[in-house]
Amino acid sequence: xxxxxxxxxxxxxxxxxxxxxxxxxxxxxxxxxxxxxxxxxxxxxxxxxxxxxxxxxxxxxxxxxxxxxxxxxxxxxxxxxxxxxxxxxxxxxxxxxxxxxxxxxxxxxxxxxxxxxxxxxxxxxxxxxxxxxxxxxxxxxxxxxxxxxxxxxxxxxxxxxxxxxxxxxxxxxxxxxxxxxxxxxxxxxxxxxxxxxxxxxxxxxxxxxxxxxxxxxxxxxxxxxxxxxxxxxxxxxxxxxxxxxxxxxxxxxxxxxxxxxx
Amino acid sequence: xxxxxxxxxxxxxxxxxxxxxxxxxxxxxxxxxxxxxxxxxxxxxxxxxxxxxxxxxxxxxxxxxxxxxxxxxxxxxxxxxxxxxxxxxxxxxxxxxxxxxxxxxxxxxxxxxxxxxxxxxxxxxxxxxxxxxxxxxxxxxxxxxxxxxxxxxxxxxxxxxxxxxxxxxxxxxxxxxxxxxxxxxxxxxxxxxxxxxxxxxxxxxxxxxxxxxxxxxxxxxxxxxxxxxxxxxxxxxxxxxxxxxxxxxxxxxxxxxxxxxxxxxxxxxxxxxxxxxxxxxxxxxxxxxxxxxxxxxxxxx
Amino acid sequence: xxxxxxxxxxxxxxxxxxxxxxxxxxxxxxxxxxxxxxxxxxxxxxxxxxxxxxxxxxxxxxxxxxxxxxxxxxxxxxxxxxxxxxxxxxxxxxxxxxxxxxxxxxxxxxxxxxxxxxxxxxxxxxxxxxxxxxxxxxxxxxxxxxxxxxxxxxxxxxxxxxxxxxxxxxxxxxxxxxxxxxxxxxxxxxxxxxxxxxxxxxxxxxxxxxxxxxxxxxxxxxxxxxxxxxxxxxxxxxxxxxxxxxxxxxxxxxxxxxxxxxxxxxxxxxxxxxxxxxxxxxxxxxxxxxxxxxxxxxxxxxxxxxxxxxxxxxxxxxxxxxxxxxxxxxxxxxxxxxxxxxxxxxxxxxxxxxxxxxxxxx
Numbered sequence: 001x002x003x004x005x006x007x008x009x010x011x012x013x014x015x016x017x018x019x020x021x022x023x024x025x026x027x028x029x030x031x032x033x034x035x036x037x038x039x040x041x042x043x044x045x046x047x048x049x050x051x052x053x054x055x056x057x058x059x060x061x062x063x064x065x066x067x068x069x070x071x072x073x074x075x076x077x078x079x080x081x082x083x084x085x086x087x088x089x090x091x092x093x094x095x096x097x098x099x100x101x102x103x104x105x106x107x108x109x110x111x112x113x114x115x116x117x118x119x120x121x122x123x124x125x126x127x128x129x130x131x132x133x134x135x136x137x138x139x140x141x142x143x144x145x146x147x148x149x150x151x152x153x154x155x156x157x158x159x160x161x162x163x164x165x166x167x168x169x170x171x172x173x174x175x176x177x178x179x180x181x182x183x184x185x186x187x188x189x190x191x192x193x194x195x196x197x198x199x200x201x202x203x204x205x206x207x208x209x210x211x212x213x214x215x216x217x218x219x220x221x222x223x224x225x226x227x228x229x230x231x232x233x234x235x236x237x238x239x240x241x242x243x244x245x246x247x248x249x250x251x252x253x254x255x256x257x258x259x260x261x262x
Numbered sequence: 263x264x265x266x267x268x269x270x271x272x273x274x275x276x277x278x279x280x281x282x283x284x285x286x287x288x289x290x291x292x293x294x295x296x297x298x299x300x301x302x303x304x305x306x307x308x309x310x311x312x313x314x315x316x317x318x319x320x321x322x323x324x325x326x327x328x329x330x331x332x333x334x335x336x337x338x339x340x341x342x343x344x345x346x347x348x349x350x351x352x353x354x355x356x357x358x359x360x361x362x363x364x365x366x367x368x369x370x371x372x373x374x375x376x377x378x379x380x381x382x383x384x385x386x387x388x389x390x391x392x393x394x395x396x397x398x399x400x401x402x403x404x405x406x407x408x409x410x411x412x413x414x415x416x417x418x419x420x421x422x423x424x425x426x427x428x429x430x431x432x433x434x435x436x437x438x439x440x441x442x443x444x445x446x447x448x449x450x451x452x453x454x455x456x457x458x459x460x461x462x463x464x465x466x467x468x469x470x471x472x473x474x475x476x477x478x479x480x481x482x483x484x485x486x487x488x489x490x491x492x493x494x495x496x497x498x499x500x501x502x503x504x505x506x507x508x509x510x511x512x513x514x515x516x517x518x519x520x521x522x523x524x525x526x527x528x529x530x531x532x533x534x535x536x537x538x539x540x541x542x543x544x545x546x547x548x549x550x551x552x553x554x555x556x557x558x559x560x561x562x563x
Numbered sequence: 564x565x566x567x568x569x570x571x572x573x574x575x576x577x578x579x580x581x582x583x584x585x586x587x588x589x590x591x592x593x594x595x596x597x598x599x600x601x602x603x604x605x606x607x608x609x610x611x612x613x614x615x616x617x618x619x620x621x622x623x624x625x626x627x628x629x630x631x632x633x634x635x636x637x638x639x640x641x642x643x644x645x646x647x648x649x650x651x652x653x654x655x656x657x658x659x660x661x662x663x664x665x666x667x668x669x670x671x672x673x674x675x676x677x678x679x680x681x682x683x684x685x686x687x688x689x690x691x692x693x694x695x696x697x698x699x700x701x702x703x704x705x706x707x708x709x710x711x712x713x714x715x716x717x718x719x720x721x722x723x724x725x726x727x728x729x730x731x732x733x734x735x736x737x738x739x740x741x742x743x744x745x746x747x748x749x750x751x752x753x754x755x756x757x758x759x760x761x762x763x764x765x766x767x768x769x770x771x772x773x774x775x776x777x778x779x780x781x782x783x784x785x786x787x788x789x790x791x792x793x794x795x796x797x798x799x800x801x802x803x804x805x806x807x808x809x810x811x812x813x814x815x816x817x818x819x820x821x822x823x824x825x826x827x828x829x830x831x832x833x834x835x836x837x838x839x840x841x842x843x844x845x846x847x848x849x850x851x852x853x854x855x856x857x858x859x860x861x862x863x864x865x866x867x868x869x870x871x872x873x874x875x876x877x878x879x880x881x882x883x884x885x886x887x888x889x890x891x892x893x894x895x896x897x898x899x900x901x902x903x904x905x906x907x908x909x910x911x912x913x914x915x916x917x918x919x920x921x922x923x924x925x
Contacts, residue, residue, distance in 0.1 A: 007622065007641060008372055010365075010471050017369035020362050024388055024442065027399035030409060034402060083283035090279030102280060105287050113500025113544060115517045116298075117291070119537040122524065123301050124294035126311070143290045146283055197390070204392040207502050207517075211524065221394050228398055228507060232405070240395040251390040255383060462622050463655035465642040467669030467720065474643075477668070481659045 028244060035241035040234065052238035062239060065223035072137050072209075072219060073202035080145035081195040085187075087146075088153040109144040117144070118211035125212060132214030140212045141202045148201050149194035152258055156190025193258035200250045204243070295541070302535035312530050321535035341519065345539075348515040351430060352498035355437040356445075359494050362438075363445030364487065368479075370446075371453035382450070389443045397436050397507045404432055404508070428510030436504040444493035452486025453479075485555040492551050496544050516540055569756040570596040570619060570724060575628035577614055588614040590780040591628070596724075596758060597773075601750050603759045605767040606777035607803070612760045615777075616726050619758065620649045632723060643672070648717035649726045652733070654709045656701035662712050663688075663697040669720040687715040690749070707738045714749065724756045731766065743770055764804045768792060776800045798923050801848040808854075808891050809923075810847040821917055828886020830864050834920035846923040851894035853919035856880055856904075856911050863912035864891065868905050873897075880905065882913055 038049035056062055087106060091099070109117060121140045122132075130136055164186070168178035206221040213222060220243065227236050305316035326342060327335040370381045388396060403409045406423035414420040426432050456479065464474040480487070502517030509515070516536060523533025572594040579586045589611045596602045604612040617623045619630060621642030630638040637645050648669065656665050663684050670680045688694050691711040701709055710730060717725055727746075731739045747770055750757045761767055767774050768788040775785045776799075783797045795801035798809060812824040815831060824832050824847060832847060857863060866882040869890070880893045891913050905911060 005623065007465065007624075010368065010475065013365045013369045013372075016362060016365035020366040020442070020446070021384065023362070023439065024385070027396065027403055027439070028388065028391070030402060031395070031399040083286055086279045087283035090276040090281075096273065096276070102284055105284055105292070108287060108291055111496070111544070111548065112291075112295070113496060113517075113540060115500045115502050115520055116295070116537045116541045116544075119520060119524065119533060120294035120298040121290065123298050123530070123534065124290070127297060139290055143287060146287060150283075200390050204390075206392075206394050211521075221392060224392075224394055224398075225503075228394070228401070232401060236398065237402075240392070240398055243392045243395050247391040248387060251387055457653070457655065459651055459653055459655040460657060462620075462642070463649070463651060463657070464668070465622070466620060466647075466649045467716070468643045468672035469668070470641070470643050473672060478657060 031237060032241050032244065035234075035237040037234065037237070052234040053242070056235055056238045056242070059235070062220070062223060065218050065220045068134060068137075068217060069203055069220040072134060072141055073199050075138050076141035076145050076202045077149070077195050077199045080142045080198050081149045081191060083142075084146050084149035084194060084198075085153055085191055088150055088157055089183075091154065092157040106147050106150055108147075110147050114207040118208045121208065122211045132212060132217070134217045136212045136214070137209055137217050137219065140208050141205060144205070144208065145198035145202055149191075149198040152194040152197065152254075153187065153190040156187055156193075156258075160186055189257050189259075193254045196250050196254035196257070200247050200254075204247060298534045299538050302531055302538050304531050306529050306531050318531075321529075321531040324532055325535065325539070341536075344514070344519050345516060347430070348499055348517075351434055351437065351515065352495050354434050355441065355498045356491050356494045358434065358438045359442050359445040360487070360491060363442060363490060364449055364483075367446045367449035367453055367486075370450050371456070378454070382447070385443050385446050385450075393440060393503050394507070396440060397504050400432070400436050400439065400508055401427060404435070427508065428512075430509065430514060432508040433505050433514060436508040437498045437501055440501075440504060441494040441497055444497070445490040448489035448493060449483060449486040452483045452489075456482050488551055488555050492547055495547060499543065500540055569598040569600065569633070570594075570758070571631040571634075572596075572615070572619075573629045573631065575615070575618060575630065576626045577611075577618060577623065578626050587780055589618075589625075592780070592782055593628075594775060594782060594785065596756060598756055599754050600772040601747070601757045601759065601770060603761060603767045603771040603774035604777060605761060605764060605774050605803075607762055609779075610777040611780040612762075612777050613728055616649075616728055616758065616760050619724070620647060620726050621645050646723045647726060648720050648722040648724075649728065650710075650713045650717050650730045652729045654701075654713040654730075654733075656709055656712055656716070658701055660700075661697065662693065662699050662701070662704070665701070665712055666716045666719050669716065673720070683719055687719045690718070690752075691715045706734055707742070710734065710742060714746075718749065718753060718755070721753075722755060724758060725750075727757060727759045729761055730759075731761075732763075739766075746770065768804070776803060778803075793921075795848060795921060796923070798846050798848070801846075801921065801923060806851050806892065806894075808847075808849045808851065810849070810889055810891070812845055812847050813843060814845065822922075824922075826864070826884070826886075827888040830884060830886055830888045832864065832915060832920060833917045834922055835917050848921040848923055849891075849915055849919055851879065851892040852877075852896075854891070854893045854913050854915045856882070856893050856895060857914050859910035859912055861912040861914060863914035864888065865910070865912055866891065868907050868909045868911055871905070871907060880911075882911060884913070 034045070035052065036048050036050060037045050038051065039046040087102075091102065117140075121136075121143070125132060125136050125139075160183075164182055165175075165178045168182045169175075173181060204221060205219075206225060209219050209222055210225065213219060220239075224236065224239055224243070227233070227239070301312055302321050303317050303319065304312040304314065305318050305320065307313055323335070324341075326337065326339070328338040330336050370378055370385075373381065401408070404424075404427040405411070406425060406427070408427075410426075411420075411424045414424060426435075460478055460482070461474050464478045469477060499515075500517055501515060502521060505515040505518050509518075512518075520533050520536045520540070523529045523536065527533075572592060575589055575592045576587070577589040579588055592611070592615065594615075604615060606612045614623065618625055618638070621637070621640060621644075625638055628638070629636050632645070632647070637647075657668065660668070666684045666687050667680045670683055675683070684697070688697060691714055693708060693711050693715065696704065696708065701712065704712065710733075713730070730746075731742050734742060743766060746757070746759075759767075759770065768791075771788055773785060773787055774791060775782045776791065776797075777783065778799050784791060784795065784800045786794075791800065792804055795804060795807075801807050802809060810826055810832075812826050812832070815823045815825040817823075818833065821833050821835060824834060824845070826832065826847075834847065859865065864882075864884050866884040866888075868880055869883045870881040872879045872881075875897075877894050877896055880895065882891045882893060884891055893913060
């Protein structure tokens with residue numbers, strides 16, 4: 001209905017949309033370009049160079065923070081995806097009292113402002129006497145990874161033909177066989193997509209990590225925050241560009257996997 | 263029976279599946295928030311932390327009053343001002359994103375289906391990239407001697423540095439940038455569901471584009487518009503990264519104020535009380551939204 | 564101009580998409596719709612009838628050609644500047660407005676004063692017999708009631724032409740029959756030109772003053788219902804409207820003012836020469852109720868009864884014609900009770916009066 005029909009040409013809609021996409025991508029593109037700038041002063045372009053990437057990859061502190069990030073993101077993703085998959089299976093086509101309350105609980109990390117979650121989680125760890133470190137970061141990350149993993153899995157289940165398990169049962173599959181041979185093969189793109197989203201969200205988190213990470217548990221975003229506060233340097237450009245690329249890679253993968261066999 | 267676990271009643275099995283996730287969230291999310299509420303009523307410890315045995319409403323009193331040397335309470339609006347500033351900055355951000363987001367979502371909804379998916383993907387990508395990095399990119403653009411400043415000077419439009427970075431304006435730009443996708447996506451979702459024959463009917467009955475927009479399109483997209491506003495307003499109000507990086511960390515907004523209580527100021531009960539108040543505002547906004555739009559006319563069709 | 568013309572469609576073409584996706588929805592279509600007439604566009608889905616309606620309404624712009632309303636071109640006016648209103652197939656009632664607000668919408672857009680709007684709405688509510696439902700929302704109404712609101716909303720504006728896009732297709736059979744009568748009544752009372760789109764040939768025949776049969780972006784025939792039914796000029800029209808026997812034949816020899824046609828083997832049929840110009844290969848179209856069955860040996864097409872279907876008022880015989888001339892359906896009125904004179908397997912003669920045969924070129 002859009003396209004050529006002049007009836008649907010509302011004044012200002014197209015220019016605003018164009019502005020939107022430029023606004024959305026200009027900063028990202030500028031950052032990516034400047035990360036290849038040879039000049040020491042981070043914003044004045046001289047010539048193309050990959051030297052700052054080398055500097056970043058050679059920095060022990062950055063590599064240690066990156067290792068922490070990957071450890072936390074991997075473990076939080078695994079646990080969150082397992083919990084989310086089970087919960088999504090339990091909620092599928094369920095009609096029981098308290099269902100809304102459970103949905104609300106699962107969605108809570110998305111609704112409560114990050115800073116509030118951060119404060120509450122910090123106070124909780126201090127009260128139960130858990131020493132701040134990678135373990136506390138892992139626990140806190142698992143919490144907010146659960147809804148991100150849950151939503152795509154749930155969507156996948158909702159889109160599934162409810163007659164499929166019945167068809168499997170009709171063909172003599174018991175419930176476990178029906179799950180393994182019919183449900184799971186259809187569900188896995190949702191699970192993979194959810195896991196990847198959880199992984200990026202964990203990898204990128206700053207606010208909550210900033211509160212609950214002890215001295216030895218600095219993650220990459222926390223380290224980058226420290227660097228930005230000190231000053232704008234080509235190293236920050238390079239490491240920021242790397243984080244951008246990793247995120248874009250993962251979200252693209254998640255998108256492609258999520259669309260599999262639709 | 264080997265499959266005994268699966269043969270138990272349906273409800274039992276559902277509970278067993280849902281249980282672990284809910285338990286995990288209850289212990290690490292619900293309980294901590296309740297605890298935070300409790301801590302806000304405790305005395306502060308002398309070197310940070312709290313005194314668990316002493317209860318007081320000092321943290322809430324401190325929001326509006328400060329204790330003089332002689333112990334009498336004096337009105338102190340510093341914190342209230344920070345709350346109000348956060349509030350207005352968030353409202354401003356919401357309005358800005360709405361002005362850009364609605365036409366964008368409308369544009370997307372008018373595209374042929376195969377372009378729409380690509381556009382949605384383009385809108386979501388920045389959301390999945392690191393918030394710090396995205397805000398950092400704006401430092402590169404906004405700072406004196408940065409790209410925008412240089413471009414304006416080169417064009418001869420300015421003769422002095424723009425000095426936008428580390429102002430509330432820079433914070434508003436950064437917040438709008440950070441949360442724009444949250445505005446576009448729910449509006450797009452409601453516009454995409456909208457039956458465009460209703461708009462044709464409005465045209466047919468003599469409404470021009472402006473009136474079709476005001477009388478049919480916007481009322482029917484209202485749930486999406488409200489959802490978008492909530493989704494932008496909430497994280498803006500609690501934002502920490504953007505005011506820290508683009509506002510220069512001058513305790514411009516609630517987020518920085520809260521963080522400060524757990525850092526330099528070492529006043530945990532006050533920090534907990536501030537966070538609790540923030541949560542209260544957020545819940546209020548959500549409740550209003552649910553009461554107004556849960557059963558909206560647009561979704562009754 | 565001798566006759567004041569309601570709508571004149573002049574050489575309209577419409578294509579959608581481009582390149583490989585290019586679809587020609589209408590191809591050089593011309594048509595005159597008279598004032599105050601109930602005109603129907605009839606055809607199978609995808610024939611272009613809805614596209615033509617949307618062009619008249621203004622939702623689409625023609626790729627070529629012009630549309631005139633009372634002699635004035637409206638082809639490039641937006642829908643909100645045309646004195647034409649539409650009843651949508653889906654009704655397109657505004658879900659966030661009450662029945663009264665829906666009906667008042669067009670009047671408000673025209674800037675009518677509040678009191679007049681209220682009066683007109685009340686008048687419309689009575690006209691479509693919905694009094695008392697003013698404050699309901701569309702979702703609280705039955706399908707038939709929604710239909711009436713959609714009608715009232717369009718008619719309230721006193722349009723010069725009312726366009727109806729398959730408005731009855733969502734209703735069940737009984738309601739549809741009721742609404743057919745109702746629509747006809749409204750058209751007569753209001754004196755408004757109705758342009759009605761449908762794929763239901765029975766609906767088209769019962770309601771229209773005139774109808775246009777469309778296929779594949781073209782108009783094949785325009786005429787009054789009886790004319791279209793009795794004298795189809797295309798094989799497609801004959802086949803689409805009602806049940807019909809179509810027999811392949813070649814012209815054999817003229818016989819006075821009649822022509823004898825050869826069907827295959829020794830089977831022949833005599834038809835009126837008046838509408839039988841084409842020589843060579845033709846189709847003979849014969850309505851099942853115009854033929855009769857006689858015992859074998861009578862002058863007619865020889866064959867054997869293959870099946871018998873009793874359908875209440877009539878019995879339908881399917882006859883396999885001898886010499887591979889095809890099948891022939893005969894519809895016989897049950898004057899003498901349920902039992903007919905023939906049984907399956909009986910040899911019979913199908914008798915067709917010459918004036919019942921329509922000769923069509925392929």
